[in-house]
Amino acid sequence: MAERHPAERERTRLSAYRDGELDLAERQEVAAHLRTCAACQRVLCDYTHLGNALREQVPVAPLAAMRVDLRLRLHVPRRQPWPVRLLPRLGATASALLALLAVATLGGLPMGQPLGPFGAQLGVPVTASLRLPLPGLAQPAATQPSRSAASARCAQPLPGVAAATAQRPEVQAALGCATDAPRVLGLVSQPFERGTLLRRSDTREVYALTSDGRWRQYADPGPSPQPVSLSLGGDPAELSVWFWRVWSERPDLPPLLGRVAGSHQQFQGLVQTYERGAALWDASGLMYVLVDSGQSLFYADQRGGQPGRGEAPPPRPTLEAVRPSAGVPI
Amino acid sequence: MQVTTLTGLAGTQRVAALGGESFEQAFHDYQPGLYTYLLRMIGNPDDAYDLALASFEKAYRAWSRAPSGVELKPWLYRIATNTCLDELRRRKLVRWLPWDGFVQWFHPSQVAPENPEREVVRGEQTELVRRAMDQLPERYRACLVLRECEELSCEEIADVLGMTRGAVKTTLFRARERLRKVYEAMGGEALDG
16 A cells, blocks of 8 residues: 655655755755645644754753853862772782782791781881871871871872972871862852951851961851841951851951951862861862861962952962961971 | 853863864853753753763863864764763663653743743643653654754764764654654644744
């Protein structure tokens, strides 16, 4: 039985006609046919209307948020494939087995005998530098892990921390190893005469970082329930709604930080926990390092963002420029 | 307002490639289109967002290695398509996810209609078409979305999907036919423009 018109061949041409994929002669032929054939008109209408239905009401992509998220992703080190991750461990295991075999074979150590610490049992001297106390540590040096042991279990640090460590090894000494992977969070910061207020969204804590290289922690009572229009001492910048309550409820803050020195900034950022502190990095490129001992450090990632239009460039302190005053042992 | 740039990340990748266009410009130009393409492909706004991010991350990392003379738009859509298909394979999805996002976000009641009754019917038809799209094989779906929504030419689609131009034309025809049949089988009424 013959296929009903339009047959597959004609429908294929109608589809190509809709896509502009026919040459001039074919296009004229189909157009002429369409003027007289209701069945073909119906098929072409169906193709057109199905396409129109697909196009309708397209959501607008969240451009700004994606830009920030992408930037964060590009800063987080990518996880290595598992063979690469396992190679060092496999190498270490193989070396240890080989050493054991050599000692058992050459030194006459009976196989199966319980082994104590490798250094003692195998007569390998422990390198003196591994036992050197790291500067700036509160704990006794004997309880500190060796550099090799520590680095073996260190998570990959935030790029900003890695850069800081490269410039000043004492930063890693004070912070210790990264203990987890970086996590995304929201950050609000505002500069003051003598420091910065910083709020993190995940734990709802507010930190006051002062220019003497110290920091204090406050529980975040939350933003002001009402819009706040407060000008402190005639300053052009206003206190952020995020800090109004903590500012008014903690009387030690105003004398500690002084007057507002600029408008607040709100970013997505990354936080990473270390053995003895935390590092927070915002998408503008500022890195805040908070050490459990109460010392703080911040600096600008030189690859960071640019100031917004119409605004004066924010201060971009280098690591050296914000080095705490002498006597602070970080 | 703080402006976050993408191009200050790695010096070697700051170099304009791909016909002189910077990654920053490419992100600006194609981010909305790529996101909506992925949303149409996968049907879930959160997944589409993640896939768009992953696609741009791959594009950024491959930017300086892109072959000379490559067309930017098909190149980006190829990355996005492969990212999307890989993700679907990873999840072992046999069928496409439902278009909940569209229903939730773009209920006809949110649009101020000139003719309320007609708009409601039209909204139902559109929703039914999208549900019919769920039934299509992924290649058919990708072809249709790239042609109808992203307005790529058959040659560009061939580039994106790694097919010949003739195969794209055939796939488009079969996809339209399949969509028509599924739509009618689901009780879809004649579509009006």
